[in-house]
């Protein structure tokens with residue numbers, strides 16, 4: 221699942237390559253991925269993309285006409301960049317090709333086809349976009365606001381962080397890293413956090429996202445990000461390896477399509493949770 225740092229780096233790579241290029245060809249290979257009918261996708265022909273931004277996990281491509289192409293990659297989608305000669309794959313969902321034969325391709329790597337594309341006149345027409353919560357690098361993302369949100373709904377902390385209504389852009393991997401950084405259990409109930417813990421969480425969110433983005437930028441260089449990159453992470457994906465802080469083996473809870481990693485000593489008072497006790501995370 222691409223999260224904010226990956227989407228930021230993807231946006232940077234796309235900006236350097238496709239801005240202001242006339243769109244010459246549009247092909248929809250998986251019609252169910254395109255969620256809007258008007259304007260039709262053919263309205264992209266001859267247009268140029270003049271700005272590329274991100275809001276939460278939505279990619280926002282602004283066209284010269286004022287229309288917006290909004291792409292949500294969800295759990296297993298990706299936005300590929302292809303240059304002339306690179307072959308199409310059966311995972312391709314939507315291809316938008318430019319006058320120099322380069323193309324951006326929305327790819328759905330999963331079987332459930334959750335990635336989606338909206339072509340709209342107004343961003344307000346895109347479901348869930350207006351409900352996206354605070355951007356971690358905006359001034360209004362304060363410890364006070366976060367504390368209010370934490371108190372507003374009783375849920376497990378990791379589920380809260382992944383829920384896009386509160387904090388924008390986080391997913392499964394970065395939330396593991398954030399909670400490890402501020403020594404909070406992923407299973408802690410939101411309403412039980414103290415203000416101090418909420419402050420620590422707010423700082424950790426900013427720190428981990430900032431560091432992650434910087435590391436990805438370094439890894440990618442002048443290339444384009446091709447997939448999620450977790451190699452630099454402290455605990456996510458490191459089940460059974462030593463905690464970098466205390467040497468305790470990192471614990472993991474597996475769900476059908478994701479897993480949570482945490483250090484029992486640093487984060488849950490020594491407690492190792494059994495899968496059935498942790499309950500399903502959203």
Ligand SMILES: [Zn+2]
Nearest residue numbers: 463466483486
């Ligand atoms: Zn530890």
